[in-house]
Amino acid sequence: MTPLFTIKLAWRNIWRQKRRTLITASAIAAAMLLSLFIRSMQEGSYALNLDNATRFYSGYLQLQHPEFSENQSIDKLLPSTEEFVGEIRGIEGLTTAVPRIESFALGAAGEKSKGVIVMGVDPGGEDAYSGLAARVKEGRYFQRDDEESVLIGGRLATYFGLAVGDKFILYGQGYHGVTAAGLYHVAGVLNYPNQQMDSRIVYLPLKTAQNLYNTGEQVTAWVLHGENVKGIPALEEAARSRMGEGVKVRNWADISPELAQTIGLDRASGQFLVLVLYIVVGFGLFATIVMMTLERQREFGVMLATGLVRSKLQLLLVLEALFLGVTGIALGMAVTWPLLLWFYFNPIPLTGDIALMMEEMGWEPIIPFSLAPELFGAQILIVLAILALCSLYPLIRIGRLRVVTALKG
């Protein structure tokens, strides 16, 4: 039997019971629609949230001294010069590289003191990257040659009872054990998106931070950002190969494991839902394939009696299952693709308190969708895997079929 004849026969066979085939294909299509809708929304949200969240803290990637991550020692630094970072400026997909000093100090004002996170940033570069200036809810952002000013988180300001213009002391350990101490004026109070950070964060201009910690032309990290979340692995690989062994390249998940874990758990819950959906559809598909096999026992007997070899009959049934699945996939894609395309360009707007909260954080109050090809690929692979599993039944059944018994019907 020629391949073309086999294909023709398989294709016509699935349409012997039009209604059943359409119902089964529709079930596959519905499962694809639901699962792709869920996964597309999830991945779209992760990408947006990750982009928003990383801008304020970790970036997509950070370049650090190889030993900095062990205890975040202010002694383990990298140069803050353009020559140093010039190596990676040309990486395709890299949009930002900003220097930061991140360390700890004891903050004090009046009778109160508290451990704070000190972030030394390049005022211009940092604002262009994270939009820090827009977070200033009272006072002003750093100005050129602003050397004695700090920006502090709103909750931290409340804790100390500080207002714009008040004095604030930072005291800690600097480079190679020197004492780091400085008296600053509060230039502005921030509305920091992360509550925990809002109660601990203190921003200084990079030069001021370098003076405080006596680091000279050095920083604790270069923060890198790219065009999109999808490009992070390639960016990481490129940065690693260009910077060599003397620089450690860390990604956002390594720097913020809690965020990675949160996304991981949420993703897993979505995938579990998809799994349950496909198990239900899988049983429906299996039932159809069982029916397609059992109701044609005599026909199979006739085909085997007249000289069709078992393996070709098995191939025919696998093709039928495949066509059934492909019909479902095609139907699913035909319905899902335009829908997701619509939502990709018209994300779901959030309203109410959630929208207000997000706007306060400087984030767009929307639920975006992803059109990542791997999402579609994964659904197709799942359907094909279910088909492969369901096809085992007819394969085994045909393998064991006795022609004389089959001919009796």
Place this chain on the structure above:
Amino acid sequence: MTIQIERLTKIYNPDTDFPITAVGDVTVEIGQGEFVAVMGPSGSGKTTLLNMLGGIDRPTSGRVLIDGEDITALEDKELIGFRRDNIGFIFQDFSLLPVLTAKENVEFVMQLQGRSQRECEARAMELLTEVGLGDRADNVPGKLSGGQQQRVAVARALAPKPRFVLADEPTANLDAATTRGLLDIMQRLNEKEGTTFIFSTHDPRVIGRARRVIVFEDGKITEDRVQGEDRTE
């Protein structure tokens, strides 16, 4: 072509307390171009005999020799090839593939033989014309009457140019006129193509047209006669 059946026996449930002997120690020979009816009541074992003759079922003991080749000794894979190239089957319920047209049904076994599409089509049309269905070649079985379907089945059985055709009660579902027409066709093809036809039947209309009648009862041949000539053993 000669079919030699030697001491053929089929026992169902042989290792139980209730073995059933469907065919018991049958020996018979059928020659080239014969038009043979195996008649007997239901359960007499004639279908089992035809199944073993067609290599569909294996005997408990005995041999079936086709031109000296013992088909009961063939492996399953060899048997499939043997059936495809040497035996045509006609079933009581026609058993055409419902999704294929009459022409495609006739082409089916030739496709299995690996013949070219052109050859398949030419032979299919030749046979369909022979059975009077040249103008219905593109109809699927559902659009054909029972008699027409059985004529397609006859064409299908003859398409691969088999050495013999086994027909299991081919007229059981047909009315008198259709049966007469079908028998005319089979008799003509038997003469034209020289193909041996072996029927199992209890239809007197078929028996009346057969040149040789083998009467089967309780798994044994009780009578073997050429019409008009008694060969009872």
